[in-house]
Structure formats: structure tokens, C-alpha cells
Amino acid sequence: MNTIVKHHHAHHFASAAQEFSAAKMGMWLFLVTEVLLFSGLFLGYAVMKTLYPEMWHEASHHLDWKLGGLNTLVLITSSFTMALAVNAAQTNKAGEKNARLVGLLTATILLAGCFLVVKYFEYSHKFHDGILPGAHYTYGGINAPNAHLFFGLYFLMTGLHGFHVVVGMGVLTWVLLRAKKGHFYSEYYTPVEVGGLYWHLVDLIWIYLFPLLYLVG
């Protein structure tokens, strides 16, 4: 029954509390760099939209807002299960089973997978129509010139975001495997916490991408 592994903080830290707050600050800083990375794409979006407002309007109507909306719901739900997972780790006592934590992490990962499946169908539909990034764009259904710019940015923004979803799934799977071994309990749950922070950011970015690409146009 007692499968809990006691955590010992790394030798260069004075205490587990110091280790935890360092890890958390490190993750917050990393999130800052992520926001800045995406900020470049948002800026590119703003400039191109200003240059070609009509084209932007027309092109954005060729995205399926229903699928985008569905994915938004999926990710928001996954953020919710992630938050519950952190809570489950925080309230887990050393020596207790943490089935709740394992279940919630699994749910989060599955929802992330759902998101990617929906995205796959969206992408393949676009590819089928000849809406491909950059020079490969052959779609003839939009009258305004330079529509490849909209879709180029669409693919870059959602592609980079999708890449982050994949990385997030990898990170959460690692957390899950450790949770199964009983590594996390009320006094040590750093990976769950920082993994969760990362996952919330991935969701947050989508919450900006969805209206900007699918709705605002």
C-alpha cells in the first residue's frame, strides 16, 4: 500500500521550499519567453491585417469556427482537469493512493489528444482544398489578393501552438508516469505544479488564437 517515495531536495538547495519556489519562478520566466515568442506572430498578424483588411475578412471566413470553437471547449476543459490534478497532488498525503491525480492527468492528456485530432481534420480539409502554407497555396476561392498571407500566418500560429500541445502532452505523460509511482504528495508536487503552469499557458494562447483567426477576421 505504501508506495510513496519521499522526495529529497537537490544538494545545492537549502530546503525543499527553496527548491520549489526556484522551480516555480523558473517556469514563470519560461512562460514569459513563450508569450514573447508568440507575440512576434501576433504582431505579424496585426500588421498584415492592417495592410489587407478586406482579404483578411474574406479569408478568415474560410476557417471553420465550429471546429475551432469545439477545440476551445476541449482545451478549457483540459485546463480545468489540470487545475484539479494540481489540487489532487497538493492534498495527497504521503503513503496514500493517488488515483485521483492519475485519473485527472490522464484526462488532461486525452483532451490534448482530442484537440490534435480535431486539428488534424481541419488541416487535412484545408490541404484538400489547396490551402497550403506559403508558396504551395493553390486555392482559388478567395477573390482578394494575397490570401496566402492569412493562411501562411494561420498555419504558423496554429502549427507552433500545436507543437506546444505535443510538447505539453510529453511533459504531462512524464508527470503521469511519476505520479503512478507515487512521487507526488502534499510536500512535493513541483513537476505537477510547473507542468500545469505550462499547460495553462498553452491553453491561454489558443484562447487568443481562436477569436483572432476564426472570429475577428
Added chain:
Amino acid sequence: MQDNAHHDVAYLHDGKGLKSWLFTLDHKRIGVMYLFGVLIAFALGGTFALLLRTELLTPGKTFVEADTYNRFYTLHGAIMVFIFIIPSIPSALGNFVLPLHLGAKDVAFPRLNLLSFWIWGIGTILALLAIVLGGVDTGWTFYTPYSSNVGGAVTMMTFAAFVLGFSSILTGLNFIVTVHKMRAPGMGFFRMPLFVWALYATAILQVMATPVLGITLMLLMAERLLGIGIFDPALGGDPVLYQHFFWFYSHPAVYIMILPGMGVISELVTTFSRKNIFGYRAIAYSSLGIGIISFLVWGHHMFVSGQSAYAGMVFSFLTYLVAIPTAIKVVNWVLTMYKGSISFDTPMLWNLSFLILFTIGGLTGIFLGSMGTDVHLHDTYFVVAHFHYVMMGGTAIAFFGGIHYWWPKMFGVLYKEGPGKLSAILVFIGFNITFFTQFILGSRGMPRRYYNYVPEFQTLHQISTLGSYILGVGFLIMTFNLLSSLKRGGRPPRTPGVRARSSGRRRPAPPSPTTSTTRRR
């Protein structure tokens, strides 16, 4: 405390063989690996510089074709900026000194620290691969639409710079958390040595600016691989947008390069003047001030790129503001030396060299920051001379001063003072001959990056090339002097300059929990 020098270098003998180095988590060892890595990069970038100067001995062809020449200057710039200067002081000296100065056992994330070094190594290999795969002739700025359409290994070089950016971000992130979370009990923010303050301000810039370079380079790669078009006017994009992106990173990057140098100078100037630093808080705050302003001035690189005149005026004004915190630092250093008992050891000669060269570099920046004169001087040798006075006369010189200063601490050996001083003096003389000439060339209209020039410029070009050879000799003597001290071995009877007083307080430093002890008393 006794037998301090012996214990200091125990880390060198912690393990044997290459593996014990490549997989070490010890900040000191990682610092040493970075030190030798960036010095090799400096030698490589310097070799390209000497080849460039040699080609410029005569107008037209001297020994290479124009295409090769274009590749040389791109490689010189890219290697020096991305592989040498940016990691130089923080990753090599900072890694070694920062935890000791804070009384910490290590940086906050030792594994991330090693990863940063590895990524740096991979980025460097990719950059070298780009040379093999046909070279790059875009200049280190990779301006579009030329860079998005031209042949050669631009994608590879761009990717290399992208990878190197990650290394820089990881170091910055690590240092910020280390400063916030790893200070020994009693070490308040305003008790930190000024070198730490400088590294801290640098780290903030590394974390805040580098991701923007990352996305810029990613977009450039997407331009080349997919033809997205947002930077290409032929595809409906905006090439000036690329310049905004690029300089939004690359101006703060200038301070990523110079701030650590300023930190080293704060240490050297106090130690070798045997005085406490003058204006401790002013210097600490000015580091942050420079960091903040640096994000608001990128447009001064684009006065002639079709940016609006109003934007230009605002950027010009904001650029002038940088002069204030910079001047605060210089004035405080000079006042620290005032009535101090100055000793002219090797590190101090580098330090004095910095003060003179950096001041010239800073002042000539004002010419370029004001729109009226910049229209005349833009893209001339004046710009080349200006940023070499700041980057090389500033950062690189401070780096070499720092290396000489911490060398005994790092390796437990002493280099010879005679050749040490000689190399510092030769570099100072060679530097001025090389680059002051370029101010004159530039103000007379010699454009930068040109392979050919009118015959009137030949004498000045030849003087500049002569200066670069003197520089080369100076650095060779320095290298030989440092390396032979390692071979000679033994340990210094008494480490010189052991009392940096840049924390401005006459109080004992918190003891370091490791075997080594901090050197401040």
C-alpha cells in the same frame, strides 16, 4: 580560509577525462568549458577579421573574390556576435563567479546550465556547417528580402542563430532565478557585488529579448522553406517589418553584450584602485535603467529604412536617454579611481583601455543616434568603427580584463605580468589604429561591407589593416602567456586583486558553503 588557493581549484581534479567535463553539473566546470569555447570562437572570428582586412589592402581583388569576401564578413559578424560576445562574460565568467558572489553552492538549475552549454555547442557546430554548405553572404543581420531569396546556407545559419538563442535564454533564466532565490542569508539585493547586478540586468534582457529573435528567425526560415511572404514585398509582405523584428532583439542584444562588461569593470576598478566603489546604488540602478531603455530605441537602426520621420524623432530622443545611465557608470568608475592608490597590473591595463575605448564608442554613438548626421553616416565605416569601439573596445576588452583578473582563481596559477601588460598595450594601440582610422573613412563616405573602394581611401585602409595585425599579435601574446601559465602549473603565492569591493561595503562576504571561499573580505 587557509590554503585557500589550493582548495579553490579542487574542482579541476574532481574527475578525469573528457566525460567528467562534458557531463559535469558544477557551475565552475561549465564556466571553464564556456571560457575555452568562446575563446576558440573568438580566434576563429578574429581570423576572418584579419582575412577581411588583408583583402582590403588594395582596391579590387587582393587575394579573394567578392563573393568570398561577402561570406567572410558575414561569418566574422555572426561568429563574433552570436557565438563569442553574447555568451562570453555571462556564460564563462558569470557561471564561475555568480554563485560564489552570492554565497550559493551552485546556480539554481545546474542541469539547465549544462544544457545551455550543450545547446551552445550544437549551435556553433551548425554555424560551422553553414560554412561548409556554401556559406552565407547576407551579413549577420539577415535582412529580407535578400536573405529570404538568396542561395547558400542561409537557412542553416539562421537555424544556428535560433539554437544559440535558446542557450542564451537558458543562461539568463538560470541567473535570474539564482539571484532571486539562491542568495546566502543576509545577502540583500543591495549587498550584491556590482558584477552580479550587471549579470542580473543582462539576464533579464536575455530572457525578454531573445524570444523575439527566435520568432524572427523562425519566420525567416518559414520564408525560405515555405515562402510565407510576410517579409517579401513580391509576395505582398513588408521587408521593413523584418527590420523592426530584428532590431527589437538586436538593440537590447547590444546591452546583453555590454552590461556584463560594465560589471567586470566595476570589480576591476575597485580592486586596482584599492577603494570602495563610488556610487554603488547609482551603478546598480543604471544597469536596470539601461536595460529598460534598451527596449525602446530599436528604431535608430532604421532612420533611412522608410520609417516615418516622427517615429525617427521619438527613437532618436529615446536613444539619447541611454547616454544618462551610461555616463553615470563612467563617471562613477572615474570617481572610484580618483585619489585611489592605483596599481597598474595587467587587469587594470585592460580596465583603463576599456574606459577610454568605451567612452569613445559611446560618444560616437550620439552622432549615429541623431537623425541628421545618421543620414550621412548610415551604413558607412563610421558605424563599423562605433560598434567595434563599444563591442570590442568595451565588452571584449572587459572580458579579457576579467579573464586575467579571475585566472588565478579559476586555475590556481599566475600568468607572467610582463607579457600580460605588453599584450594589453599592444591590443590598445592596435585597436585604435584599426578603428579610429575607420571613423575617418566613414565620415568621408566609405560604405561598410564594400569589397572595392576608390583609390583615395587606400592609405587609410592600409593603416587600418596594419592596426589589425598589431591587434592580432597582441592577442597571440596574450594567448601564449595564459596557456603557458597553465602548463607551468604551481599555485600563486598570493592571488592578486583578491578584494573586489564593488559591493561597496566593508563587511565580510557570506561564507560560501562550498570548499571555495569568496574572495571579498
